[in-house]
Amino acid sequence: MSVVPKILVGLGIVLISVTGIIHVIDAPDALEEAAYKGWLFYANGVGSLIAAIGILCGKRWGWNLGLVITALTIVGYILSRTVGLPYIPAEPDEWLEPLGIISLVAEGLFVSLFFKITALHKKVS
Numbered sequence: 001m002s003v004v005p006k007i008l009v010g011l012g013i014v015l016i017s018v019t020g021i022i023h024v025i026d027a028p029d030a031l032e033e034a035a036y037k038g039w040l041f042y043a044n045g046v047g048s049l050i051a052a053i054g055i056l057c058g059k060r061w062g063w064n065l066g067l068v069i070t071a072l073t074i075v076g077y078i079l080s081r082t083v084g085l086p087y088i089p090a091e092p093d094e095w096l097e098p099l100g101i102i103s104l105v106a107e108g109l110f111v112s113l114f115f116k117i118t119a120l121h122k123k124v125s
Helices: 006-033 035-056 060-082 098-124
Strands: none
Touching: 006 035, 006 060, 006 098, 035 060, 060 098
């Protein structure tokens, strides 16, 4: 993926890192709600770190892993506020929780960036 401009690589690393850091910060509270949710938040942090390293090293799998993490995180955010998660009721009053919004913005931007980079890569191929 050497076709990717350094500024976009840096942006991708920042965005996936924001996602991971926010989830690690929220993991202790999530553990109190349900153990699996807390561990998923920690896994998000570790996966985001691995994705960031892959992106930094110019590996396509880093971008792909970042896409999977961000897409699943967005789905989890929506489910947790609408129908709820296993053993956790829906939290419709939490849509505007500040860290959730910041994470959602970072994830949405990462997904958009992923498709921009995919288009750049196809253009050069």
